[in-house]
Amino acid sequence: MKNPSDTGRDWRFATAPHRLPLVGHALSLARRPLEFLAGLPALGDLVELRLGSKPTYLPCHPELVQQVLVNARVYDTGGPVKEKARPILGNGLITSDWADHRRQRRMVQPAFHTARIATYAEVMEKECAAHAETWRAGRPVDVGDAMQALTARVTARALFSTEMAPHSVAEIQRSLPVMVRGAFRRAVDPTGVLAKLPLAANREFDAALARLHTLIDGIVGDYRRSGEDRGDLLSALLAARDEEDGGAMTDQEVHDQVMTLLLAGVETTASALTWAWHLLAAHPEAEARLHAEVDEVLSGRIPTYADIPKLAHTQRIFTETLRLYPPAWMFTRTTTEPTELGGHRLPVGADVLISPYVIHRIPELFPRPEVFDPDRWLPERAQDVARGSYLPFGGGSRKCIGDVFGMTEATLALATLASRWRLRPVPGATVSPRAEMSLTAGPLPMVPRPR
Ligand code: HEM
Structure with a gap:
């Protein structure tokens, strides 16, 4: 070297x-x-x-x-992976080619400005606190599933704000993992045959994808008709105007960006958070310092966006987790x-x-x-x-647009959950990295213990 x-x-x-x-x-x-x-x-x-x-x-x-x-x-x-993603994601930030990507990126970037992230952080705070309430002392949770559920709720509600009917958030939670699994199976099948076989997994994938498309179409249509800025990601996408020609995105373009944000933002953050809990359980000293930091900074209250600069060790834990197990x-x-x-x-x-x-x-x-x-x-x-x-977030003009969003979400999730719980591995459970769409830990049963 x-x-x-x-x-x-x-x-x-x-x-x-x-x-x-x-x-x-x-x-x-x-x-x-x-x-x-x-x-x-x-x-x-x-x-x-x-x-x-x-x-x-x-x-x-x-x-x-x-x-x-x-x-x-x-x-x-x-x-090959991106070619196979196009029929699923359409033409959004991940799949668009260079010339189109530049225009798209200009249009989507304002939705991730610092002021907007501060608003999304309010959703993150509430969702993390609500998630902490769902755990029961001594009752094992699959940490991978739990983190996926949490990041799906956060991303869905940051995209579509609070007025979104609860069943729509639940639909995203249900359909997104099926879509991610199916997208990965298609990406790694060199023959392209697998997707065409009459398998239950393919039917499940097609149905999940259709449900997501219908749901997103419905929400984009509602927002377009109301014309109101609800402070969420979707409002920002609809309000975006190209600085060069003043044009807005079409409904289909907005739809494709929403699918892209869901696919890119949910499993990545969830996988890394899952690894973080696994690493913390295996490294008591880092865990003890995390507990000391959250106790000192928060004194028992729920963390907010303003606390993030003070949660330096918490952030370093996540940064190091992304080094060892980068989801992408x-x-x-x-x-x-x-x-x-x-x-x-x-x-x-x-x-x-x-x-x-x-x-x-x-x-x-x-x-x-x-x-x-x-x-x-x-x-x-x-x-x-x-x-x-x-x-971990790539680089150049295609660097992750959700990097600050993801870091903010993960820091708030770690701090909120660690201020109430420590997670202990279920005896005998083993973990080995799975290089799928993200680098996941697979099933990871852990037992919450109150602190
Ligand atoms: C820890 C969490 C995350 C990791 C590790 C991660 C990683 C990455 C990486 C490596 C890329 C670049 C891929 C490439 O160059 O081909 C990327 C792109 C992207 N990410 Fe993330 N991501 C995370 C969270 C998020 C979140 C929370 C969102 C949205 C809410 C998001 C949305 C996107 C989008 C839209 C792109 C495409 C950007 C473009 O091409 O302009 N990501 N991500």
């Missing part, structure tokens, strides 16, 4: 070993994605693999990753023209894999990378983290 401050000459190029006829490295990637990818940085700064016959590249150095992320025109959204463990780009990366020619149409999971576990970037150490993010130590090596 070169020094990350180098200018980019003499990059080490390597080809991934054990390529099989026809499938290339597709089986290794499908079967053991995390182990397979994490072994590649030792080989080179840029590693070529084959998925089928397609040349695919994994930049393993933060500087090369940044070159890809900042050059969004040449390294456009693409790859891998995302892709496709070259729109021949180009050069790390001194190597890339043809047009090459897929480039960006893996925060891989980069976050390189020992030269993060000493003892396997160790959960929230203090890495103390200001005096965080300044040693090489630029571009921490990328």
Whole structure:
């Protein structure tokens, strides 16, 4: 590994070993994605693999990753996963290509301005406090399901404010996980056949997707007719005007952004929160400091947006959780023209894999990378983290638009729940990362104990 401050000459190029006829490295990637990818940085700064016959590249150095992320025109959204997402998400921020994305991003960005986040935080405060009331001492909860339910409610209510009928929030909670699971199954099926088989899972997926589309259409229609600004995300999307041509988004465009925000915002934050509870239970010292911090800052009251700067250790816990278990463990780009990366020619149409999971576990970037150490993010130590090596939210013009939303939500959730409860693992339960649509912990039964 070169020094990350180098200018980019003499990059080490390597080809991934054990390529099989026809499938290339597709089986290794499908079967053991995390182990397979994490072994590649030792080989080179840029590693070529084959998925089928397609040349695919994994930049393993933060500087090369940044070159890809900042050059969004040449390294456009693409790859098999995004192609398969289009029929589900339509043409929103995640799926749109470079030229369209710039316009869309300009339009959606105001919905995530600081003043708006402060309003959404009121929803987060209430939902986290209500969630804390649902746990019972000694009665196990599946933490993954619990966090998914919490973030689905928060995102739905930040999008659609309080007037949304309770059954609509419940519908999102019910249908979204089915949609995410189905979207992932489609993304990883190279044949495309699976989605067409008359399986119960496919029927369930189609029905969930149809319900979500109908629900969102209905809500967008209601909002459009009322014309009122309700201070929520959807109102901001409807009010957005393109600064260049003054145009608004069509109902279909707003619909696609809403689907995109639900898909991108709910499971990501829930997965990371789930990992945080798991890590806290395994690291009593970090947990004790979390309890000390919430007790001191809150003195028993519910945390609010204004408390967040004071919840520094809480934030560091989440930051470190995102390093070890970044929900977006891998995302892709496709070259729109021949180009050069790390001194190597890339043809047009090459897929480039960006893996925060891989980069976050390189020992030269993060000493003892396997160790959960929230203090890495103390200001005096965080300044040693090489630029571009921490990328749970991606980077460049497609950097997560919900990063502050997600951090705010997670900090409030950890502080609210930890001020009342500690979670203990159910004896015998084991956890192993699952690299699915997000990097999830799978079923994680834990027992709430009152503090
Ligand atoms: C801890 C939580 C989250 C993580 C780790 C995360 C991670 C990411 C990453 C890595 C990307 C870039 C993907 C790429 O470059 O292809 C992204 C994009 C995006 N995220 Fe997040 N995200 C989180 C929370 C959220 C939330 C809460 C929302 C919305 C409420 C959201 C909405 C989006 C959207 C719309 C995009 C596409 C942005 C664009 O292309 O302009 N995310 N996210």
